[in-house]
Amino acid sequence: MKPHNLLTATSILQSGGAVNSPFAPAPILRLNAIRISGASRALRPGYLTSLCRPYMDPSLSSSFSTIYGTRTGHVLPGQPTTLPSILALTSSLAGDLDKLDVFRTIEATLSPSIFPGATEEDVDIILACGKPKGRVFLKSSTDVGNGEGSASIQGRIRNVFGGAETMQGIATFGTRTRQAFNVELGAPAAWNPDVSGRVAVFAHERDYSTHSSLFEAVKGLKVSGHAAFTDEPKGVIDPTEEDGARAVTTQHEVAYEASVRELGRVRSDASVAVRKMAVSPSVKSALSWTWIRESRDSVVLPSRGSKVRTFLEYAGLGGDARHVKAEVEATTGRHFSPFSWLYPPQPPAPTPSEFVDELTPTIPQPTLTNHPIYTSLTLRSGLIQPLTSTPTHFSDRFHLGGPTSLRMFRHSSLGPKGGHDSLGGDAYWALGASVLTPIPRKPHWPLMLHGFVNAGQVCQLPSVSSRGYGAAWKELGQPSSSVGVGLVYMQGQLRVELNAGVPITAREGDGMRKGLQLGIGVDFL
Structure with missing residues (x-):
């Protein structure tokens, strides 16, 4: 046969x-x-x-x-x-x-x-x-990151209606986000698991009293569609090639959000500007699109590749919030060994020969190890253009400053002020360069040496009916900057920084911080 x-x-x-x-x-x-x-x-x-x-x-x-x-x-x-x-x-x-x-x-x-x-x-x-995974999942956890600590309870029901749907809810209580609740139902598209849709109901309360003398309470609904695609490299990848082929992941999110934002619990020493913002709630109805392109080989310590994230939002489908908002973030990482030329790779050890009884003595390896140096460069920028004569709402504005955004400045302390309160801005930019290297003779430690240079600024834009863009751009051209060194502790994607540095330039009213500054988070400038 x-x-x-x-x-x-x-x-x-x-x-x-x-x-x-x-x-x-x-x-x-x-x-x-x-x-x-x-x-x-x-x-x-x-x-x-x-x-x-x-x-x-x-x-x-x-x-x-x-x-x-x-x-x-x-x-x-x-x-x-x-x-x-x-x-x-x-x-x-x-x-x-x-x-x-x-x-x-x-x-x-x-x-x-x-x-x-x-x-x-x-x-x-x-x-x-094989056997289906458990349908019900429940856990509690504590999290520390991006300048705040929190405790959360999360529950999830998998495959709710037999089409790989997931319903999950989370309740969080923290130092800055005092309380947050979110219930979400998501399902993949029947024709393509890379595409999914989600419906979420959320509510949270955040404490801004440390820099703006008020609290913010938000309740809303969000409907979104997600798509993620990965382009796998073709052919044989040479890891020694700096520009070799890499897997590139592209993500898209199109969302509609309707929310009610209320500013309240104003402190007794709050400025007049803060009191005016907290007069009445704000209703927002907006469409947004988020695009992310990721090609880094590591999120924590990238040695090649880059990440680009863009965000576009149009608010004006209802409510009093009417603006166009755009934000972009680009980051890249490289690594090199500056002393590798002093210690070229050693030839392999000789093998015994049937004609030679003893091996030729080998040259001892150098005691100095070639520690790699990791460099990263990150640029962030954003712009909100109000579509009416009414100023943008506090919840939509950009805030800059702090150990994760602009080091050696206090949290959200840059930009326009109302007395001692930070009001946020309609335009900003921030640039950060970092250098990390293992501690000499301790390359296996999770601690690394760190050096950084940061710069950025926030400004307020005039309304549609007024002029004065020249003054706003002039403010953006006068950055606040800082420089310093420190130690970084890595645990998974969590990053803990203890830096010593000084502000180099600062505008009047910026909350400068000299000496030591502790930062805990996942996403750093």
Whole structure:
């Protein structure tokens, strides 16, 4: 009996692609069926059909790549193909099932088709879904980051309606965010797990009394759509190449938010400007779009790649908040060893020879190790343009200053002032450069030496009916800046900094901080 082409193709692949004859063609295979076992215990049959449709329906051509991604580019059932193409389809479909986060394990196998009339070319893909993950999840945690500490309780229900939906709620109590509640229902798109939709109801209360003499209470609803795509590098990657191919992840979020913002609990010594802002609540109805492109090889200590984030918002679909808001952040990281040329790589140790009884003595390695130096450069900028003569609301403005945004200045202390209160601004920019290196002779320690230079400024823009942009841009051209050195402790993505530095330049009213400053967070300038 003639062996099945799948066995022949597998033997060729295991032998490195060699065949008995250089003229022998690759064995032809044809996809006959996709069989998913165990999934019906958790997922609706209709959802599974929609998930497999891009791989099975010939009516979907490459013109639907915007909706389905690369899923329509795989081989279709009945088409002649080879084993690598079948494996690529199997990997893509198994990855889709894994992204649903419903099953503990997913095992993929190929087998000769067992359907009547199948030939030696027909192949079935079998995906065995293991035991479903637990549906109910509950945890409590404490978090320290970005200048505040908090305790939270989080609950989640997985696969609520049999389509990989997730409902989760979280309650947080902290030092700056006094209390926050969020309930969210999210579900992936039936045709593409990389696309999802979410509906969230939220409420939080934040304490701004340390720099603005008031509290902020927000309640609202947010409806959003998310999409994330990863472009895997093709070919062999050389890790020694600085500009080698890297995986690039692109994320999009389109959202609508309706919220009520109320400023209250004004302190007795608050300025007149703060009291005017807290007269009545503000209603905001806005559309926004967020785009993120990430190609760094590490979020904590990147040695190559970059990250770009942009945010656009239009408020004016209702309520009293009417503005256009834009924000951009770009960061890149590199590493190098400045003394590597003094200590070139040593040749491998000699091996014993049958003609020589003793090895030639080797030259001892140098005692000085080549510690890498990591550098990062980050730029942030934002602009709010009011569409009416009414000034922008306090909750929409930008605030700058603090150990995570502009070191050696107090939290949110830069920009326009009302007495001793910070009012925030409509335009800002911030630039930060950092250098990190392991402690000499202790490269395995989570502590690193740190040096930084920061600069930035915030200003208020005039309303539409008035002029005076020249003065605003002049203010932005007079940055507050600082320089310093310190120690950084790394624990996962959490970063703790203890810096000693001084402000170099500052505008009148900026809250300068000389000497030591402690910063705890995830996202630093």
